Structure formats: structure tokens, C-alpha cells
Amino acid sequence: xxxxxxxxxxxxxxxxxxxxxxxxxxxxxxxxxxxxxxxxxxxxxxxxxxxxxxxxxxxxxxxxxxxxxxxxxxxxxxxxxxxxxxxxxxxxxxxxxxxxxxxxxxxxxxxxxxxxxxxxxxxxxxxxxxxxxxxxxxxxxxxxxxxxxxxxxxxxxxxxxxxxxxxxxxxxxxxxxxxxxxxxxxxxxxxxxxxxxxxxxxxxxxxxxxxxxxxxxxxxxxxxxxxxxxxxxxxxxxxxxxxxxxxxxxxxxxxxxxxxxxxxxxxxxxxxxxxxxxxxxxxxxxxxxxxxxxxxxxxxxxxxxxxxxxxxxxxxxxxxxxxxxxxxxx
Numbered sequence: 001x002x003x004x005x006x007x008x009x010x011x012x013x014x015x016x017x018x019x020x021x022x023x024x025x026x027x028x029x030x031x032x033x034x035x036x037x038x039x040x041x042x043x044x045x046x047x048x049x050x051x052x053x054x055x056x057x058x059x060x061x062x063x064x065x066x067x068x069x070x071x072x073x074x075x076x077x078x079x080x081x082x083x084x085x086x087x088x089x090x091x092x093x094x095x096x097x098x099x100x101x102x103x104x105x106x107x108x109x110x111x112x113x114x115x116x117x118x119x120x121x122x123x124x125x126x127x128x129x130x131x132x133x134x135x136x137x138x139x140x141x142x143x144x145x146x147x148x149x150x151x152x153x154x155x156x157x158x159x160x161x162x163x164x165x166x167x168x169x170x171x172x173x174x175x176x177x178x179x180x181x182x183x184x185x186x187x188x189x190x191x192x193x194x195x196x197x198x199x200x201x202x203x204x205x206x207x208x209x210x211x212x213x214x215x216x217x218x219x220x221x222x223x224x225x226x227x228x229x230x231x232x233x234x235x236x237x238x239x240x241x242x243x244x245x246x247x248x249x250x251x252x253x254x255x256x257x258x259x260x261x262x263x264x265x266x267x268x269x270x271x272x273x274x275x276x277x278x279x280x281x282x283x284x285x286x287x288x289x290x291x292x293x294x295x296x297x298x299x300x301x302x303x304x305x306x307x308x309x310x311x312x313x314x315x316x317x318x319x320x321x322x323x324x325x326x327x328x329x330x
Contacts, residue, residue, distance in 0.1 A: 004029070004067065004068025004069065004107075005028075005029040005030070005031060005066060005067040005068060005069075006023055006028060006029070006030055006031070006067065006068065006069045006070070006071060006215065007030075007031040007033060007063055007064055007067045007069070007070045007071070007101075007106070008020050008023070008030055008031070008032055008033065008070075008071050008073065009033045009034075009054070009070070009071070009072045009073055009074035009097065010033075010034060010072075010073035010074030010075065010112075011030075011032035011033055011034040011040065011049075011073075012032075012034030012035060012036055012037055012039065012040050013034070013073065013074070013174070014168070014170075014172055014173055014174050014175065014204070015073045015112065015168060015204060015207060015208075016032070016034065016073040016074065017040060017041075017042065017172065018170075018172070018204050018205065018208055019071055019073060019208050019211065020032045020042050020047055021042055022205070022208045022212075023046075023212075024042065024044045024046045024047050027046070028046065029046050029047075029048075030046060030047045030048070031047075031048050031050055031063050031064075031067060032047055032048065032049050032050065033050045033051075033052055033060075033063050033074070034049075034050075034051065034052075034074070035051065035052075035053060036051075037049055037051060050062075050063045054074060054089060054092075054093030054094075054096060054097060055088065055092070055093065055096065057096055057099075057100055060096060060097055060100040060101075061100040061103055061104050064100055064101045064103075064104035064105075064106050065104040065105070066104075066105075067101075067104065067106055068106065068107050068108070069106060069107060069108040069109070069110065069215050070097070070101050070106050070108070070109045070110065071110045071112065071211055071215065072094065072097055072109065072110065072111050072112060073112040073211075074089075074093065075089065075090050075112070075141075075145070075148075076089040076090055076141070076144070077141060077175060078141070078175075078279065079139055079141060079279070079283050079285055079286055080271070080278075080279040080280060080283055081140060081141075082140075083140050086140045086141060086143070086144035087144060087147075089144075090141075090144035090145060090147075090148050091144050091147045091148050091151065094111065094148040094151050094152065095151045098151060098152065098155040098158065098160075099155075101158060102155065102156065102157035102158050106158060107158070107159060108158065108159040108160070108161070108215055108220075108221070109152070109155070109158045109159065109160045109161070110160075110161045110163060110211055110214045110215050111148070111149070111152045111160065111161065111162045111163070112163055112165065112211065113145050113148065113149050113162050113163065113164045113224075114141070114142065114145045114164055114165070115127075115164045115165065115166040115167070115200075115226055115228075115294070115296060116139070116141070116142040116145065116285075116289075117133055117142055117145050117146040117149060117164065118131040118132070118133055118134070119134065119137075119138065119142060119288070119289075119294065120134035120135075121134070121138055121284075121288050121292065122292065123197070123292050123293040123294075124292075124293065124294055124295070125198070125293060125295045126295060126296070126297040127226070127294070127295065127296045127297065128226070128296075128297045128300070129164075129224050129225065129226060129300060133146050138283075138284050138285040138288055139283065139284075139285035141285075142285070149162055149224070159220075159221035159222075160221065160222065161214040161215075161220040161221060161222075161223055161224075161225070162223070162224040162225070163207075163210055163211055163214050163224075163225050163227055163301075164224065164225065164226045164227065165202045165207045165210070165227045165228075166200045166201060166202050166226065166227065166228045166294070166296055167199065167200065167201040167202060167289075168201075168202050168203075168204055168207050169201055169202070169203065169204065169316070169320060170203050170204035170205065170316065170319065170320050170323075171204075171319060171320055171322075171323035171324075172204075172323065173204075173320070177242075177320070177324065179286075180239060180242075180243075181243075181246075181248065181324070183281070184243050184248045184249055184251070185248065185249075187249060188281065189249075189251045190251055190253050190254060190255045190260070191236050191251050191252070191253065191254040191255070192254075192255060192257055192260045192287055192290045192291035193254070193256065193257040193260075193290075193291040193292075194254070195234070195236040195237075195254060196234055196236075197234065197235060197236070197291060197292060197293040198232040198233065198234060198235070198293045198294075198295055199232065199233060199234075199235035199238075199289075199293065199294055199295070200228035200229065200230075200231075200232050200294065200295050200296050201228065201229055201233070201235075201238075201313070202227055202228050202229050202309075203229055203309070203311045203313075203316035203319075203320075205310065205311050206227070206229060206309040206310060206311055206316075207227060209307065209309075209310060210225070210227040210301060210305070210307050213301075213305040213306060213307055214305060217304070217305045217306075219304045219305060220304070220305060223300070223304065225298070225300055225301040225304075225305070225307075226296045226297070226298050226300070226301065227298060227301055227307065228295075228296050228298055228309075229309045229311075229312070229313055229316065230298055230302075230309055231309075231312065231313045232295040233313060235290065236251075236290075238313075238317070239251075241317065242317065242320070242321060245317075245321040245325075246321065246324055246325060257287070257288075257291040257292075260282065260287045260291060261284055261287050261288065261291075263282060263287075264280070264282040264283050264284045264286070264287045265284055267280035267281065267282055267283070268280055268283060268284065
């Protein structure tokens with residue numbers, strides 16, 4: 001456990017809010033940095049709030065002053081958007097925060113990246129940290145997270161650690177599960193491919209555990225780690241189980257991966273041509289993530305940092321279903 005203050009960026013988001021809560025529960029001081037605290041429910045003497053954007057260098061340096069560590073979870077994580085925005089938030093914002101943290105005397109900087117930085121649109125089993133990035137990224141999000149990692153590795157004056165969680169889920173999820181729920185409610189969810197593809201996912205509390213180990217371990221500086229629940233599952237079986245528990249339609253119709261990918265590519269072209277249409281219902285990235293097999297070898301984080309998933313997939317699903325069962329969330 002750290003005796004100093006930890007700055008958490010993205011504190012008003014799904015992961016960031018959970019980091020702050022778990023730190024306070026451990027009796028640690030937190031500076032919660034975010035854009036909009038209207039839904040931030042943590043009100044505790046150990047948690048200070050700082051409303052700031054990642055392009056506000058003065059606010060960033062002030063928030064980091066006196067802190068021992070930074071956990072950088074803030075990111076533009078939507079599957080669709082403009083390249084300039086991903087560059088501004090995920091790349092330039094990370095570079096700026098690194099400079100401010102170093103000037104403020106922060107010791108360690110833990111960067112929350114993404115397993116998608118190595119995704120090459122192929123079935124992959126037991127992917128390790130040595131897997132190279134793809135020649136072409138399927139999403140601007142993945143591209144920007146890879147470039148943010150470059151910034152972390154180039155930084156000076158900080159102990160840096162990169163953590164790549166895989167498919168974070170759990171109560172208060174605002175991205176992955178709500179999109180699936182919306183498609184299910186609208187009757188538009190189809191099983192992509194044969195429905196047997198294995199996937200690794202990670203329960204949010206386990207992600208937080210890994211980030212705190214990365215913050216505290218003497219072995220962590222300069223290292224990059226994949227993090228999962230270490231329980232690959234047939235992802236469509238899990239999706240069906242989740243939807244059935246909520247009383248929502250379970251998808252039984254299938255669409256071949258190639259057909260779904262082509263349809264998503266057409267949607268992307270249309271939405272690029274007409275920006276006012278917003279985010280497509282399907283993107284190539286989403287189709288490939290749901291239709292491909294992706295599992296990860298997490299021996300590095302287990303052996304070097306002592307990471308063990310405290311919440312297994314069965315318990316994680318039960319907790320998540322309990323949360324989303326509320327009328328306000330389904």
C-alpha cells in the first residue's frame with residue numbers, strides 16, 4: 001500500500017471511479033481528476049476533486065504537485081470518432097500529463113492502455129506482450145493507445161508502467177455492455193461467426209488490483225503487462241447468459257464474420273460521408289472483436305507483480321447482472 005497521494009485521471013469514468021473508490025476503501029489519499037463530476041458519487045475526506053481537461057497544463061501540474069503516483073485512466077474510448085480528437089485526448093493528453101507529472105515530482109506513472117494495441121484482425125491464442133502492433137489498426141482508438149504507449153516509453157524523469165487490460169466489464173460499465181443491451185433491445189443483435197470464439201475479459205475490480213500492483217511493485221517500472229481474468233470463455237455463451245438473466249432477447253440468428261465485416265465497412269463509409277449520422281451501429285473493430293478469438297498469456301503480470309484475479313468470471317457475471325437488473329439500467 002502506498003503512503004502517498006495518488007492522482008487518478010478519468011475519475012468520472014467507469015474504471016477511474018472504481019479506482020478512486022477502492023483507494024479510499026484502503027485508507028489512501030486520492031486526487032480524482034475528471035471533466036464532469038455530476039455522476040461522481042464518492043464523497044470522502046480522503047478524495048479531492050479536480051475538474052480539468054487533459055489540455056489544461058496548469059491544472060494538471062497543480063493536481064500532481066505533492067502526489068507520489070499517477071494512474072492515468074482517462075481516454076477517449078468510443079469505437080468511433082475523429083482522428084484529431086483521438087490524437088488530442090489520448091496522445092497529446094498523455095504526453096502533456098507525463099510532462100506535468102515529472103515537473104511536479106511524481107515518482108511513478110501507471111498508464112492504462114488497451115489489449116487492442118496488438119489486435120491484427122486474426123484469431124490469436126495466448127498473446128504475449130512481445131506481439132507486435134498490426135500494420136493497420138482497425139480503430140482510431142487502438143491506434144491512439146499505441147501512440148500513447150510510445151509517449152510513455154519516451155518519457156523522462158518518471159518510473160513508468162503500461163498496463164493493457166482486456167475488455168473491462170462490471171457494474172457501472174458505460175461502454176461495452178450498454179451497447180450490447182441496446183442492440184438486444186432493438187432486436188439487432190446477431191451472433192457473429194460460429195459463436196464458439198474464445199475471449200478473455202477482465203472484471204473491473206481485478207483491473208484495479210493490477211493497477212495498484214503496478215503502482216507499488218519494485219519490478220514494474222519500464223514494463224508492459226496484459227491483464228485479464230485468466231479465464232477464457234466462449235464470448236457468445238457469456239453474452240447470451242447475461243441477456244437471459246436480464247430477461248432480454250437472446251440472439252440465435254447468426255451472420256458469417258465476413259458478411260458482418262463487409263456490412264460494418266459499408267456503415268463506416270456512410271457515416272464518414274455524413275458525419276451527422278454519428279456512430280455506426282456496427283464498426284469493423286466491434287465486429288472483429290466479437291467474431292474473432294482473442295486470449296492472452298498473463299504470466300508476466302502474475303509472476304512479476306503477483307497478480308491473481310480475486311473475482312472469478314462466475315462471481316463477476318453475477319455482480320454485473322445484479323447491477324444491470326435495475327430498471328434504470330436495462
